[in-house]
Amino acid sequence: MIKKSISSICVFCGSRSGSKEEFSQAATQLGLQLARNDYKLVYGAGNIGLMGDIAKACEKAGGDVLGVMPKKLTSKEIGRRSIKSFIITEDMHERKKVMYMNSHAVIAMPGGIGTLEELFEMITWKQLAFHKKPIYLLNILDFWSKTIEALQGIVELGFAEKTMLNHFKVCQSVDEIFLDLESSTLIESDE
Numbered sequence: 001m002i003k004k005s006i007s008s009i010c011v012f013c014g015s016r017s018g019s020k021e022e023f024s025q026a027a028t029q030l031g032l033q034l035a036r037n038d039y040k041l042v043y044g045a046g047n048i049g050l051m052g053d054i055a056k057a058c059e060k061a062g063g064d065v066l067g068v069m070p071k072k073l074t075s076k077e078i079g080r081r082s083i084k085s086f087i088i089t090e091d092m093h094e095r096k097k098v099m100y101m102n103s104h105a106v107i108a109m110p111g112g113i114g115t116l117e118e119l120f121e122m123i124t125w126k127q128l129a130f131h132k133k134p135i136y137l138l139n140i141l142d143f144w145s146k147t148i149e150a151l152q153g154i155v156e157l158g159f160a161e162k163t164m165l166n167h168f169k170v171c172q173s174v175d176e177i178f179l180d181l182e183s184s185t186l187i188e189s190d191e
Contacts (some may be wrong), residue, residue, distance in 0.1 A: 006134075006181060008040035008066070010103035012118040013050040014111035023110050026140045027053035029174045030107070035063025037178060042103040044095070045069035045086060050109055068098045096121060106135045107177060110143040126167040127160075134184060135168040136177045144170060 011034075017024050031054040034041045041058045044051050045067025058065050066085040070092055089095045096118060108119040125131055137144040148170060154160050171177045 006039070006104040006184075008042050008103045009034060009105045009107055010042040010099045011054055011107045011109060012111060012115045012122075013043070013054065013109035014115055015044070015046045015049040015051050016112065017049050017053070018110055020141055022141055023050060023143075024053045026138060026174060027051075027109060028057040030054055030109070030138070030177075031057025031059075031063070032061050033174055033178055034058050035061035037181075039181075040064040040066060040102075042066045042068070042099050044099075046073075050111065054109075066102055068095050068102075070095050100125075100131075103133070105133050105181065107138055108136070108144070109138045110140055116147070123164070123167050127164055134181070136180070137168055137170045138174065138177065139170050139172050 011030065013027060014023075027050040031041065034054075035058045041054065041063055043055060043065070045055075046052055046069070047055070055065055055067065064084065066087070068087045068089060070090065071088050072091075087098055089098055092114075100122070106119075106122050108115060108122075119135075119137070122131075122133075122135055126133070126135060137148075139145065148165075151160075151165060155162050155165060169180060171180065
C-alpha cells in the first residue's frame with residue numbers, strides 16, 4: 001500500500017448551467033479554490049454550462065486543468081481548447097477511465113443523467129474496493145438530497161449494505177469540501 005497526496009480532483013458536473021444562478025456561482029468558486037489550493041482540475045473538457053464555469057475560473061486563477069472529452073461530443077459540448085491538457089477519447093467509457101486514472105478525489109456537482117451515471121460508477125467502484133478515493137457531493141440548493149433519499153431507500157429495501165452510504169460525503173458548500181480535503185490529505189493506493 002502506497003500513501004499518496006491528493007493533487008488532482010475529478011469534477012463531474014452539468015454541461016448546462018441549470019435554472020439557478022447559485023449553481024454557476026458554486027462552479028466558479030470551486031474552480032478558483034482548486035487553483036488556489038494547487039489541485040489539478042480533471043473534468044469533461046466542456047466550455048459550456050457548469051463545466052465551462054469551473055474550467056474558466058480555474059484557468060483564470062492559474063490552475064492546472066485536464067479536460068477529457070469523447071470525439072463525438074467535441075462540437076456539442078464545445079471543447080475548451082485553451083486548457084493546457086486536452087485528451088480526446090473514443091467514447092464515454094474511455095473518458096471516465098481517463099478521468100478516474102488522472103485524479104485522487106471526486107466531486108459531483110449538480111448535473112444531468114451523465115453526471116448521475118459518472119457518480120454512481122465511482123460509488124460502485126469504491127463499494128467493490130476498486131479504489132479508496134474520497135467522493136464528495138456538492139449539495140447546492142439541496143440538489144443531491146432526493147438522490148440521497150433514493151440511496152437510503154435502496155439500503156432500507158435490502159439492495160445494498162448500509163455501508164454504501166459511507167462511500168461519499170455530502171457537503172453543503174465548496175468551503176466544506178476543502179476543509180475536509182485538508183484533514184484527509186493522504187489517500188492509500190495499490191498502484
